[in-house]
Amino acid sequence: MSRTEAPQKISSLQELQQAASPGRDLWPGIEARLAPRRRSWNVPASIAAGVVLVTVGVLIGLQFRTGASLPGAQESGALIRASLIDDPAYQHQRQELLRTLPARLESLPPESRQRIRDGLLAIQTAKQNIEAELGRDAGNVLLQELFVSTCQEEIRVLTFVGYVDGFNQEI
Amino acid sequence: MEEEQLLVARAARGDQRAFERLYRAHVDRVYGLCLRMTRNTATAEDSTQQAFVQAWQALARFERRSGFGTWLHRIAVNVVLGQRRSGKTDLTVAAVDDADDAPFTFDTPVEVAEIEAAIDSLPEGARDVLILSGIYGYTHVEIAPMLGVAEGTCKAQLHRARRLLRERLNLEARRA
Numbered sequence: 001m002s003r004t005e006a007p008q009k010i011s012s013l014q015e016l017q018q019a020a021s022p023g024r025d026l027w028p029g030i031e032a033r034l035a036p037r038r039r040s041w042n043v044p045a046s047i048a049a050g051v052v053l054v055t056v057g058v059l060i061g062l063q064f065r066t067g068a069s070l071p072g073a074q075e076s077g078a079l080i081r082a083s084l085i086d087d088p089a090y091q092h093q094r095q096e097l098l099r100t101l102p103a104r105l106e107s108l109p110p111e112s113r114q115r116i117r118d119g120l121l122a123i124q125t126a127k128q129n130i131e132a133e134l135g136r137d138a139g140n141v142l143l144q145e146l147f148v149s150t151c152q153e154e155i156r157v158l159t160f161v162g163y164v165d166g167f168n169q170e171i
Numbered sequence: 172m173e174e175e176q177l178l179v180a181r182a183a184r185g186d187q188r189a190f191e192r193l194y195r196a197h198v199d200r201v202y203g204l205c206l207r208m209t210r211n212t213a214t215a216e217d218s219t220q221q222a223f224v225q226a227w228q229a230l231a232r233f234e235r236r237s238g239f240g241t242w243l244h245r246i247a248v249n250v251v252l253g254q255r256r257s258g259k260t261d262l263t264v265a266a267v268d269d270a271d272d273a274p275f276t277f278d279t280p281v282e283v284a285e286i287e288a289a290i291d292s293l294p295e296g297a298r299d300v301l302i303l304s305g306i307y308g309y310t311h312v313e314i315a316p317m318l319g320v321a322e323g324t325c326k327a328q329l330h331r332a333r334r335l336l337r338e339r340l341n342l343e344a345r346r347a
Contacts, residue, residue: 009281010280010281012277013301013305014306017285018307019199021199022212026202026216027191027194028221030224033220033224034187035228100201106177109186
């Protein structure tokens with residue numbers, strides 16, 4: 001059953017439709033004409049990210065060296081963990097990177113975002129496992145080095161997310 | 172809106188996928204305006220594509236003082252006018268200061284098709300201002316730079332458009 005619709009009437013121009021759908025998808029034609037654009041802020045942002053990474057890396061390295069210079073490996077292992085976990089400068093840098101992480105992740109495509117989240121989760125799990133092992137064998141130098149390099153790796157990931165072209169492919 | 176700002180920021184950094192999402196969100200309003208101004212689907216499609224390409228090229232300069240949609244509209248209007256200029260020139264209208272800024276309403280409801288036909292029959296300059304002001308709600312201050320005319324000219328065009336629309340819709344007779 002078909003019914004003839006009454007012609008639509010309006011009382012103001014503002015009731016007229018503002019939007020209309022094109023008869024075809026215009027995106028492919030647009031996409032073909034989009035020139036790849038260089039990121040104008042890429043170089044300064046990369047430098048800034050690099051500075052953060054070096055600062056935190058040095059910080060972690062110093063903690064490691066301070067710990068390693070102690071006579072007993074047992075003490076040094078405990079000290080490394082305690083100083084890294086409790087050090088305010090390191091924690092501040094890490095917290096700052098974690099705070100800005102969601103916004104930087106937003107700038108990435110969903111699949112890269114997921115890969116980075118998976119990568120960070122794996123690093124955090126590794127840190128927890130190493131910490132647990134260090135709790136049982138605090139004098140194990142290999143575990144100490146592994147712990148420090150895992151912390152550095154975490155900082156490296158946190159620092160460069162969303163800043164460096166092609167970084168996503170590394171993870 | 173926050174999501175749109177993030178998309179704009181990503182697109183400004185060269186992310187084409189973010190720009191495609193902006194395109195999907197805004198294409199109907201941009202195409203709608205282009206279609207109203209050009210009255211031709213092929214020309215409107217071409218203008219829409221051109222507007223988005225120009226937006227991509229200018230994204231780094233988008234200052235976010237206006238909304239992204241308004242900014243896109245400005246670019247679209249510019250594209251349509253540019254295409255027109257390459258064909259023919261528009262008539263200049265003497266400025267008036269006492270043009271009516273109130274929304275254009277009808278005492279008796281009028282059929283959409285009838286109004287659309289009446290708007291389509293208006294001279295280009297008057298039609299542009301009527302579309303931007305009456306349908307999209309932009310002010311003369313916003314419309315004047317979009318069309319590249321003085322505010323006074325803009326007001327005069329709207330005055331002219333309203334008069335012609337009333338005549339063509341025979342509104343005086345309907346009221347009586």
